[in-house]
Amino acid sequence: MSLSLILIEMAGWTGAALILGAYILLSLGRLRGDSAVYQWMNVIGAAGFILNSGYHGAIPSVAINIMWIAIGVFALWRIYRGVRSV
DSSP: OOHHHHHHHHHHHHHHHHHHHHHHHHHTTSSOTTSHHHHHHHHHHHHHHHHHHHHTTOHHHHHHHHHHHHHHHHHHHHHHHTOOOO
């Protein structure tokens, strides 16, 4: 297994761990959905999925994770602007 393949697999597994960890922490009440930490965990996790899925040719996974990042970036933009959801 080449170094680049190992790094791509690590990106995928790290992405999975970040997204799952964010969801667990949200479900346990340790993070809020409108927190920057939660959103960053999702954005970085989705980026890992995009690298891994793109390499393996899983285009539907790439597409959904691009949308996942877009949602996270929008949420971060709102957080940093000080806009709170009602």
